[in-house]
Amino acid sequence: MDAHERGDADSKLTGLLARVLGPVGPEVTCEQCFELLDQYVELEVSGAHADARLPGMQAHLEGCPACHEDYESLRDFVAGTPAPRRDADRSWRG
Numbered sequence: 604m605d606a607h608e609r610g611d612a613d614s615k616l617t618g619l620l621a622r623v624l625g626p627v628g629p630e631v632t633c634e635q636c637f638e639l640l641d642q643y644v645e646l647e648v649s650g651a652h653a654d655a656r657l658p659g660m661q662a663h664l665e666g667c668p669a670c671h672e673d674y675e676s677l678r679d680f681v682a683g684t685p686a687p688r689r690d691a692d693r694s695w696r697g
């Protein structure tokens with residue numbers, strides 16, 4: 604492999620783009636993750652197989668703390684989970 608280095612920048616770039624844009628590669632960038640997060644969370648909250656519909660998202664979320672944080676707060680929001688603090692502080696009736 605080291606003997607035949609062709610220095611083919613074009614094919615290298617194409618391969619990179621294919622990895623980023625193509626549906627084949629399971630890898631998702633933070634940008635894609637952010638764009639798909641809405642769909643992903645909605646699918647998951649509705650009980651659908653989110654990871655099957657949007658492959659790579661779960662793997663990215665597991666390996667990317669920043670996106671995982673967004674994912675968790677968005678999921679809480681979509682799921683309509685009320686903040687526990689709000690209920691506790693709502694003691695205006697005494």
Ligand SMILES: [Zn+2]
Nearest residue numbers: 633636667670
């Ligand atoms: Zn990320």
